[in-house]
Amino acid sequence: MKKLDKICIVGLGLIGGSIGLAARERRIARKVYGLVRRRSAIAEARRGKVVDTATMDPEEAVSGAEIIIIATPISSMERIAASIKPYLTTGTIVSDVASSKRQVVQQLEKNFYPGIRFVGAHPIAGSEQRGMSAARGDLFEGTPCVVTPTPRTDKSAFLSICKFWEALGARVYLLPPQEHDRILAMVSHLPHLLAATLVNCASRTRPRSGNIFDYTGTGFRDVTRIAASPADLWVDILMSNRDEILRSLKLLSDEAKRVRRLIERADAAGIRRVLTRAGQLRRKIS
Amino acid sequence: MKKLDKICIVGLGLIGGSIGLAARERRIARKVYGLVRRRSAIAEARRGKVVDTATMDPEEAVSGAEIIIIATPISSMERIAASIKPYLTTGTIVSDVASSKRQVVQQLEKNFYPGIRFVGAHPIAGSEQRGMSAARGDLFEGTPCVVTPTPRTDKSAFLSICKFWEALGARVYLLPPQEHDRILAMVSHLPHLLAATLVNCASRTRPRSGNIFDYTGTGFRDVTRIAASPADLWVDILMSNRDEILRSLKLLSDEAKRVRRLIERADAAGIRRVLTRAGQLRRKIS
Numbered sequence: 001m002k003k004l005d006k007i008c009i010v011g012l013g014l015i016g017g018s019i020g021l022a023a024r025e026r027r028i029a030r031k032v033y034g035l036v037r038r039r040s041a042i043a044e045a046r047r048g049k050v051v052d053t054a055t056m057d058p059e060e061a062v063s064g065a066e067i068i069i070i071a072t073p074i075s076s077m078e079r080i081a082a083s084i085k086p087y088l089t090t091g092t093i094v095s096d097v098a099s100s101k102r103q104v105v106q107q108l109e110k111n112f113y114p115g116i117r118f119v120g121a122h123p124i125a126g127s128e129q130r131g132m133s134a135a136r137g138d139l140f141e142g143t144p145c146v147v148t149p150t151p152r153t154d155k156s157a158f159l160s161i162c163k164f165w166e167a168l169g170a171r172v173y174l175l176p177p178q179e180h181d182r183i184l185a186m187v188s189h190l191p192h193l194l195a196a197t198l199v200n201c202a203s204r205t206r207p208r209s210g211n212i213f214d215y216t217g218t219g220f221r222d223v224t225r226i227a228a229s230p231a232d233l234w235v236d237i238l239m240s241n242r243d244e245i246l247r248s249l250k251l252l253s254d255e256a257k258r259v260r261r262l263i264e265r266a267d268a269a270g271i272r273r274v275l276t277r278a279g280q281l282r283r284k285i286s
Numbered sequence: 287m288k289k290l291d292k293i294c295i296v297g298l299g300l301i302g303g304s305i306g307l308a309a310r311e312r313r314i315a316r317k318v319y320g321l322v323r324r325r326s327a328i329a330e331a332r333r334g335k336v337v338d339t340a341t342m343d344p345e346e347a348v349s350g351a352e353i354i355i356i357a358t359p360i361s362s363m364e365r366i367a368a369s370i371k372p373y374l375t376t377g378t379i380v381s382d383v384a385s386s387k388r389q390v391v392q393q394l395e396k397n398f399y400p401g402i403r404f405v406g407a408h409p410i411a412g413s414e415q416r417g418m419s420a421a422r423g424d425l426f427e428g429t430p431c432v433v434t435p436t437p438r439t440d441k442s443a444f445l446s447i448c449k450f451w452e453a454l455g456a457r458v459y460l461l462p463p464q465e466h467d468r469i470l471a472m473v474s475h476l477p478h479l480l481a482a483t484l485v486n487c488a489s490r491t492r493p494r495s496g497n498i499f500d501y502t503g504t505g506f507r508d509v510t511r512i513a514a515s516p517a518d519l520w521v522d523i524l525m526s527n528r529d530e531i532l533r534s535l536k537l538l539s540d541e542a543k544r545v546r547r548l549i550e551r552a553d554a555a556g557i558r559r560v561l562t563r564a565g566q567l568r569r570k571i572s
Binding site: 124125126127143144146171173174175179183184186187188190191192193194195196197198199200201202203204205207208210213215217218219221222223224225226227228229232234235238239242245246252255256259260263266271272274276277278279281284285 | 507541
């Protein structure tokens with residue numbers, strides 16, 4: 001992509017900080033700004049060379065930026081959008097990184113319409129860690145990033161955001177917001193709820209000696225790793241995609257009932273088919 | 287523990303091969319024998335220095351061994367026990383590594399009783415890989431190993447097996463077979479079924495573009511990693527612990543219903559409590 005003059009990242013947590021590091025390493029813009037809320041984040045960003053300039057002043061951060069990426073928790077995105085709006089000029093591209101899209105895209109499109117060109121995006125990266133200290137310049141290398149245009153989306157802004165994520169190393173996919181939410185409910189939001197539910201459920205089972213978690217191997221630890229993710233970020237994600245999560249939960253529950261019946265009937269051949277199919281599918285995922 | 291003269295491992299897959307490597311590295315016995323079924327396994331064991339002597343002859347393998355560990359799939363354990371029995375002498379200790387214990391311990395105890403001292407054990411180690419090529423001498427370092435005595439278990443044989451696993455680096459726990467199965471159903475067998483069920487369920491959801499697995503991040507990959515495990519081994523495990531797996535599935539399903547109701551009611555505070563509790567518990571597991 002053509003080198004940009006200035007970009008601004010709003011919020012320098014794991015994702016925002018990693019965008020900053022990646023954008024600087026890959027020299028995507030002459031100036032990489034970060035808008036932060038706490039004075040300590042300015043010092044931390046400076047120490048980690050996460051952006052060129054970190055500031056708490058929205059005007060300084062966003063004015064003149066060709067692309068602005070909102071990388072805060074979902075529940076503060078609307079407030080932040082309103083706070084930066086006065087300093088944006090016609091043609092500015094605003095994007096975000098939220099893990100659920102229908103509700104967020106609707107809110108932000110409305111906030112910036114008309115004049116500012118909003119394009120929703122979701123880099124499917126992250127970990128159970130959080131915060132700027134966990135940010136990495138290679139976080140997006142080879143990871144999927146879903147860009148979620150709507151009928152209102154400006155085509156050239158959409159292309160710029162696709163190129164922006166490709167330049168950061170991501171594989172770009174294209175889905176309408178609602179479709180994004182249906183897919184991510186199944187492969188991200190539901191697994192997250194499941195991992196947490198399994199940990200809580202296991203904790204209620206008390207062995208005669210020791211603690212139940214003494215008896216866990218790598219399998220349990222892998223399955224439940226994401227249960228250690230920051231609760232507040234995930235409450236936002238789950239609450240903003242309730243309908244699709246409930247739909248996925250219903251599909252999984254139906255599938256689990258079929259498996260339960262196979263076990264009840266001691267249908268070893270049936271269980272073998274379930275495990276074989278899952279194994280073949282899972283081994284295809286790198 | 288006092289150095290043994292001879293031990294024999296029956297079956298040199300991931301677990302059996304790792305016992306061989308660990309026993310040799312830690313010089314637990316003067317002679318480490320492996321009983322295998324295929325000629326190619328003899329050559330592979332020799333190349334990998336997995337045991338001192340690999341053989342297809344049960345008499346050569348087991349005669350004179352103080353400890354014999356049966357490390358084959360559950361469904362062949364009974365047959366193998368019968369095939370080695372003629373060559374055992376009074377006082378020999380036989381153990382196993384099966385992931386479910388009530389049924390296996392019952393069968394093997396009956397087969398060897400009286401004279402041979404059987405002690406059930408389950409090292410909670412392994413991965414989605416299989417076979418001798420995946421064996422590692424450090425597989426048991428710091429991993430839990432549950433020893434499962436019954437009223438019939440000989441006390442000094444029981445102590446020898448505990449010391450054996452400690453000498454391989456494991457943390458030894460003690461549970462009756464039924465209690466082992468209840469706990470492992472929750473932290474291993476159920477998570478395994480869940481991972482497979484989630485993969486199969488996700489595969490039925492088709493995005494408008496690409497494949498659903500294109501949209502997975504590290505979270506989905508962690509949650510479903512164990513779904514790539516060998517199906518045949520897991521059919522044996524699941525089929526031999528059906529009652530406890532069904533009980534765990536019911537507990538998880540009840541827990542999931544409570545979570546579903548919180549989402550239906552948009553109870554953000556309730557969801558936060560679920561995630562916070564799970565996060566606190568999960569972060570305590572190393």
